[in-house]
Amino acid sequence: MNMEENSAFKEKMVSAPRSPGVYLMLDERGRVIYVGKANDLKSRIASYLTGRDTRPMAPFLMARVHDIDFITTTTEKEALILENNLIKKHRPRYNVILRDDKTYYHLSLNPKEPYPRLQLVRKRLNDDALYFGPYPSGMAAKETLRFVQQVFPLRTCRSRFFQLRTRPCLEYQIGRCLAPCSGFIDESAYRKLADSTVSFLQGRRRELISDLKKQMEEAAQDLNYEEAARLRDRIHS
Ligand code: SF4
Known part of the structure; x- marks a missing residue:
């Protein structure tokens, strides 16, 4: 049944909420065939209905979508992170078609490094690193990296640069790194930050929040109110 014949579905599309979020398109058999995110779901869905989405695969997708x-x-x-986790879970056919056209982008972090670096990579290697994604585009991956850095300020500099540094770079000045290069954060505190980043990128929200709350209480008990406030902001981000 196409969309014209399925008026209940068309109505559902028209009544999409006006808020950020993720949409999952399903085929007749209930399989997820496409996952997308939007800042305004209603307007994004309208672009499918009015033909404003000019990607070559859009008409094919619309011919198969049932719900x-x-x-x-x-x-x-938050929608961006959720979108990537859902793509990974469902491996929707049309996301795969889109992705095969492009270079694969991932965020990666190697937990075996003493001060793990969060970086954007184009290729997954068979190494000790953890990989997050793939992201639908380089822009989506960069956007995620920027956001994650604001909340979890891990270093992004190359290891060689890191080892040679004695003073923080601009990343520290703009609040996107806690400058382990200059000893402004010790290894165990940095490790906790790296673990929280991994939980966040893997979508383990409940575990992350309970861990951050515990750390916040410990910081408050140690009268480290600055750190407690930072952790509170992380919980609410
Ligand atoms: S502040 Fe130091 S550790 Fe952070 S990105 Fe700059 S050089 Fe690297």
């Missing part, structure tokens, strides 16, 4: 589900989020950044 749609929405998951609203508080921010577009």
Whole structure:
């Protein structure tokens, strides 16, 4: 049944919420065939209905879509993370078609490094690193990296640069790194930050929040209110 014949589905698309979130398109058999994110779900869905989405695969997708589900989020950044986790889970056919056209982008972090670096990579290697993604585009991956850095300020500099540094770089000045290069954060505190980053990127929200709350209480008990406030902001991000 196409969309014209399925009026209940068309109505559902038209009544999409006006908020950030993720949409899942399903085929007749209930299989997820496409996952996308939007800052304004209603307007994004309208672009499919009015033909404003000019990607070559859009008409083929619309011919097969039978139902749609929405998951609203508080921010577009949260939607971006959720979108990637859902793509990984469902491996939707049309996301795969799109992705095969492009270079694969991932975020990567090697937990075996003493001060793990968070970086954007184009290729997954068979090494000790953890990989997050793939992201639908280089822009989506960069956007995620920027957001993650604001909340979890891990270093992004190359290891050689890191080893030679004695003073923090601009990343520290703009609040996107806690400058382990200059000893401004010790290894165990940095390790906790790296672990939280991994939980966040893997979508383990409940575990992450309970861990951050525990760290916040410990910081408050040690009268380290600055750190407690930072952890509180991380919980609410
Ligand atoms: S502040 Fe130091 S550790 Fe952080 S990115 Fe700059 S050089 Fe690297």
